[in-house]
């Protein structure tokens with residue numbers, strides 16, 4: 001079962017850089033209502049723990065920054081597009097790499 005695999009640990013909040021901390025705020029505001037950051041169980045969308053350390057995302061696409069940017073800004077299937085400016089997007093990517 002996907003939720004039972006052991007995943008590489010997330011970087012603790014106490015060690016976040018300023019950029020990662022800002023990205024966590026973007027995540028709380030825009031993503032947390034649909035995605036758990038600390039496991040891979042489904043909320044409205046898949047849990048995103050270890051997202052960028054996996055070979056492939058649930059869709060099968062590799063979790064590159066380019067792909068994550070496209071999914072975020074344009075949406076995908078049941079996921080709505082989330083408009084972010086360049087600074088918010090790069091902060092969010094930094095945070096997603098800590099998961």
Ligand code: HEC
Pocket residue numbers: 027030031032033034035044045046051057058059060061068071072076077078079080082
């Ligand atoms: C309204 C709920 C909702 C919100 C808000 C939302 N998502 Fe999603 N997300 C989903 C759903 C549903 C899917 C599954 C889409 C599919 O594959 O059809 C998904 C899929 C994904 C995927 C997997 C893509 C893949 O290729 O498998 C990623 C990564 C993701 N979301 C990141 C984010 C991020 C980052 C944010 C915040 C900017 C966000 N989501 C906001 C519902 C949401």
